[in-house]
Amino acid sequence: MRLVEHQSRKLLSGYGIAFTDSVVVSTAAEAAAAARRIGGPVMVKAQVPFGGRAKAGAVRSAETAEAAAGEAEQLLGTDLRGVPVTSVSVESKVRFSRELYAGIAWDTTDKLPVALLSTGGGIDVELSDEHVARQTFDPSLGLAVGDSRGMAAKLGLGGRTLEAAATLLEQLANAFLETDAVLIEINPLVEQTDGELLGLDAHVEIEDDAMYRQQERLAPLGELASTNTGRPPTPLELEAARIDAMDHRGVAGRVVEFDGNLALLIGGGGASLTVFDAILDHGGKPANYCEVGGNPTPEKVAAVTELLLSKPGVSNLAVVMNVVNNTRADDIAAGVVAGVRQTGQEPADVISVFRVPGNREQEAHDILTAAGVPFCGREASLDECARLAVQRGDHAT
Amino acid sequence: MLLDPQAEIMVQGITGREARAMVADMLEYGGNIVAGVTPGKGGQEVQGIPVYDSVAQLKANHAPTVTIVSVPARAVLEATREALAQGIELCLIMSERVPRLDTCKIIAEAKQAGCTIVGPNSLGLIRPHIAKLGTIGGRIDNVQRSFLPGRTAVLSRSGGMTTEIASFLTTHGIGQSIAVGVGGDTIIGATFTELITMLEDDESTDAVVIYGEPGGTAEEELASYLSACRSRLRINAFLSGRFVDDLEGVRFGHAAVIVEGGRGSVRGKKQALRDAGVFVADRFDDLLQGLS
Numbered sequence: 001m002r003l004v005e006h007q008s009r010k011l012l013s014g015y016g017i018a019f020t021d022s023v024v025v026s027t028a029a030e031a032a033a034a035a036r037r038i039g040g041p042v043m044v045k046a047q048v049p050f051g052g053r054a055k056a057g058a059v060r061s062a063e064t065a066e067a068a069a070g071e072a073e074q075l076l077g078t079d080l081r082g083v084p085v086t087s088v089s090v091e092s093k094v095r096f097s098r099e100l101y102a103g104i105a106w107d108t109t110d111k112l113p114v115a116l117l118s119t120g121g122g123i124d125v126e127l128s129d130e131h132v133a134r135q136t137f138d139p140s141l142g143l144a145v146g147d148s149r150g151m152a153a154k155l156g157l158g159g160r161t162l163e164a165a166a167t168l169l170e171q172l173a174n175a176f177l178e179t180d181a182v183l184i185e186i187n188p189l190v191e192q193t194d195g196e197l198l199g200l201d202a203h204v205e206i207e208d209d210a211m212y213r214q215q216e217r218l219a220p221l222g223e224l225a226s227t228n229t230g231r232p233p234t235p236l237e238l239e240a241a242r243i244d245a246m247d248h249r250g251v252a253g254r255v256v257e258f259d260g261n262l263a264l265l266i267g268g269g270g271a272s273l274t275v276f277d278a279i280l281d282h283g284g285k286p287a288n289y290c291e292v293g294g295n296p297t298p299e300k301v302a303a304v305t306e307l308l309l310s311k312p313g314v315s316n317l318a319v320v321m322n323v324v325n326n327t328r329a330d331d332i333a334a335g336v337v338a339g340v341r342q343t344g345q346e347p348a349d350v351i352s353v354f355r356v357p358g359n360r361e362q363e364a365h366d367i368l369t370a371a372g373v374p375f376c377g378r379e380a381s382l383d384e385c386a387r388l389a390v391q392r393g394d395h396a397t
Numbered sequence: 398m399l400l401d402p403q404a405e406i407m408v409q410g411i412t413g414r415e416a417r418a419m420v421a422d423m424l425e426y427g428g429n430i431v432a433g434v435t436p437g438k439g440g441q442e443v444q445g446i447p448v449y450d451s452v453a454q455l456k457a458n459h460a461p462t463v464t465i466v467s468v469p470a471r472a473v474l475e476a477t478r479e480a481l482a483q484g485i486e487l488c489l490i491m492s493e494r495v496p497r498l499d500t501c502k503i504i505a506e507a508k509q510a511g512c513t514i515v516g517p518n519s520l521g522l523i524r525p526h527i528a529k530l531g532t533i534g535g536r537i538d539n540v541q542r543s544f545l546p547g548r549t550a551v552l553s554r555s556g557g558m559t560t561e562i563a564s565f566l567t568t569h570g571i572g573q574s575i576a577v578g579v580g581g582d583t584i585i586g587a588t589f590t591e592l593i594t595m596l597e598d599d600e601s602t603d604a605v606v607i608y609g610e611p612g613g614t615a616e617e618e619l620a621s622y623l624s625a626c627r628s629r630l631r632i633n634a635f636l637s638g639r640f641v642d643d644l645e646g647v648r649f650g651h652a653a654v655i656v657e658g659g660r661g662s663v664r665g666k667k668q669a670l671r672d673a674g675v676f677v678a679d680r681f682d683d684l685l686q687g688l689s
Contacts, residue, residue: 050646106497108614111504111584139501180496209652210496212471256647269581269650270555273610273638274681280640281680291650293557322561323543325520325535326415358539358560378542378564383681 001206004047006089007221008184008202015175017168017186019199022091031072034090035065041093044071046085051203056080061093082232094198096190102168103185104176112136113176115143115169117151131155143173160195168197179217180210236311240290243303250296250327252304252335260285262352262393263308263317265301265336268293271322271382278386279318284393287314295327301335306342309350316352318389323378329356329364337371348372352392355385398599399487399513399575399592400463402528407461408433409452409476410468411443415491415532419467420444425537426529431459434476452479463487465521465531473517474499481510489530490516490586494652500584507586514586515577518652520556522577525563533578534560547572549688550596552589553608554579554615555651558637562606562684571688574602581651583612589619597628604631604688607675611638612653612661620669627674631687634670635678639663 003011006024013019023034024047035042046058053059058080062068072088079085100119107114113136120131133151137143145166152165168189176184185203192198206214218224233241234257244253252265262284266272272291279286288308292301309317319336321327333354340347347368354368355376365375376385406423410416411433421444423430432447432455439450449455452464464480466473466488473495480488488507495517507514515522521531525544533556534540543564549571553559556578563576577592579585589607596602609616616636623632641649642662648655656662667677678684 106501106584108584109618111501113501139498139505177498180498182497207496207498209470209494210498213496256644256649268555268557269654270553270558270608270610270637271561273641273650273654274558274635277637277639278681289649322555322557323539323564325532325539325557325560357564358543359535379568381565381682382561 001208001211001224002049003204003206003221003224004049005045005202006047007224008204009199010221011179011204011218012172012175012184012186012199012202015171017171017199018197019202020091020094022089024087024089025072026076026087028069028073028076031088031090032065032069035062035068038090038092042068043091043093044068044075045089045091046075046080047087047089048080048083048085050081050083058085094190094192094200096192096198098191100165100189100191100197101185101187102165102172102189103183103187104172104181105183107136110136113139113173115148115151115173117155117165117169119155137173139177142177143170145170161191161197164195164197179204180207180214181205182207236288236307239307240304243300243307246303247297247300250292250294250300252290252292252296252300254291255304255308256289257311258286258288260287261313261315262389263287263311263314265290265292265305265308265317265319267291267321267327271320274382275320275386278383279390282387282390284386284390287311292321292332293327295331296335298331298335298338301332302339302342305336305339309340309343309345315350316389316393317350318352318385318393319354319356320382320385320389321356322382324356324358326359327356328360329358330360330367332356333364333367337367337373346372353385353389355380398524398601399515399577399595400522400524400528400530402427402524403429404463404487405429405431405459405461406463406465406530407431407452407455407459408446408465408467409480410466411435411446411448412438412441413467416467417443419465419532420446422532422536422540423529426540428529431461452483456483461485463530464489466490466492468492470494470496474502477503478506481506481512484510485512487513488515488586489519489521490514490580491519491521491531492516493518495582497582497584500582504584504586516580516586518582519580519585520559520578522575524575525573531578533576543567544576545572546574548574548601548603550574550602550605551576551608552579552592552605553577554581554610554653555608556581558608562608565681565684566606566688569685571685574599579615581653583653589615590622593619593622593628593630593632596630602630604633606684606688607632607634609634609636609666610651610654611641611663611666612655614661616666617669620666620673620675623673623675632675633678633684633686633688634675635681635684636663636667
């Protein structure tokens with residue numbers, strides 16, 4: 001769950017981190033009023049939950065309150081990378097002597113949280129060594145004072161700035177551990193003429209799987225925007241998610257829509273990736289990615305089958321899963337056959353491949369045979385089944 | 398080698414629906430389960446296996462060295478700590494959606510205690526015809542069809558693909574010494590690198606098949622290890638999810654499958670493994686190359 005900037009600032013301010021004054025507004029008139037109150041040149045920034053906002057044209061500079069209103073007017077109501085801009089922040093444009101980057105992330109190799117400080121700036125700080133200090137720390141203890149000072153000293157920071165950087169890193173590390181964050185960044189972090197540090201932007205991502213214990217802490221931040229697909233979900237994806245949520249048993253409805261004509265019901269987690277690649281390799285054009293697994297009910301499988309086939313231009317459905325351990329092949333077979341019939345079509349005309357070996361495959365075989373669809377067992381590899389799906393789909397159209 | 402067939406096994410969360418089915422399947426395959434734990438269910442039995450309220454109570458009557466953690470995500474940290482306090486040597490965490498912070502605490506504490514963690518989000522591991530830990534392969538008829546004893550190890554980030562690959566190898570007469578679903582999360586206990594280090598000294602293994610995915614750093618880490626230390630093992634790898642390379646920030650399948658900031662791409666992982674001398678199959682069916 002990625003927080004937008006003003007939410008990230010608010011959360012981190014609670015840990016003692018200082019940011020430029022910033023006012024969040026949703027109209028041009030409010031932007032002008034905020035700019036007047038702040039005085040002097042301001043920055044106007046769209047509050048959208050993705051990085052690289054400057055490149056996307058979401059960060060504007062304005063010399064006057066009138067100019068700030070103009071910039072806000074342009075940003076509000078537009079879409080940036082498919083995300084509608086509903087609020088902007090207005091903040092003072094500060095003078096600074098140096099730009100830094102500070103962040104905390106997970107080091108997946110050391111399996112520990114890692115603090116990062118850079119005088120190089122930017123997201124690729126891990127690449128340049130000389131300007132970057134990294135320090136992993138104990139997830140139960142936090143970042144030790146000596147370590148955070150060591151990081152600042154390594155980069156040649158001294159005096160007031162050394163202490164400020166060390167304190168900031170400790171505060172960030174505490175915030176990271178307490179909020180179940182997966183990433184915290186302050187970029188840019190600027191050094192002012194008096195040596196103090198001030199954040200100009202903040203980026204916090206909270207782990208989805210820990211949201212159950214962070215609700216209370218995050219509640220004051222207001223509504224959280226979900227951006228897992230990087231673009232707003234399509235109606236088909238939303239409907240699939242609704243079907244998936246109908247019943248907690250198993251997964252059948254994690255859909256990502258694509259442009260092609262071949263509907264896919266594929267699973268589990270790994271085989272779905274393997275099959276999607278293989279369909280592309282064989283020249284197929286998937287209409288969707290849709291993961292199935294964890295033993296979903298036949299009703300859920302039928303509903304999602306019907307939905308995938310309802311997409312305009314879709315003529316065929318391929319059902320390909322790895323050898324299933326826990327999922328019942330017969331439930332998948334019954335669901336798919338019922339789902340196809342609900343569209344008023346015959347399973348034999350629509351299903352180009354059905355390959356679900358393993359648990360109850362004999363019963364699945366019988367259901368499909370009765371519906372006139374050939375059953376593929378484990379002897380046909382995932383790659384071979386992808387080839388068949390593409391080939392038979394081509395014949396059908 | 399992981400999983401001594403003589404080792405006594407306990408199951409934490411034994412009274413859950415999935416765990417009950419797993420216990421039945423494991424007992425049928427020859428798994429040495431001696432007891433289970435579910436707080437508040439002490440005194441019950443599952444498939445004739447006694448249930449205790451805590452690991453400490455269980456230890457008064459039994460001496461397991463292996464545990465399977467199959468409890469809700471929010472209870473995993475405490476359950477694992479309970480097991481570590483009682484001297485468990487091998488801990489399989491099957492639970493999904495464990496927060497990373499908890500996983501890291503578990504891994505750090507297990508290291509102190511000298512315990513190997515497999516998972517979280519793992520279906521388990523199997524040594525064909527010797528022992529199995531977890532739900533891997535499912536029911537006994539499927540396990541027997543999918544797995545064949547032999548000299549190739551299978552290490553996979555996907556539980557389902559562990560069985561699929563083993564079944565594919567079995568179909569072509571290539572048996573397995575061990576198959577491990579390492580877990581689908583970004584941060585896991587035993588990684589490819591750590592398991593290959595163990596297999597290096599295992600006389601029953603000649604070759605390894607690796608199944609990788611986008612996201613995380615497991616494949617890159619293995620590549621840099623293999624570049625530094627030559628392996629005696631034949632290593633074949635297959636990586637799925639090439640299409641995810643072009644869809645930054647979108648998560649597919651397992652929790653770890655996401656390409657962020659240009660990192661974690663399949664393209665990069667394949668190149669790193671090839672540069673380290675690993676045979677990387679472009680197509681799934683090419684995985685057999687050089688295996689016997």
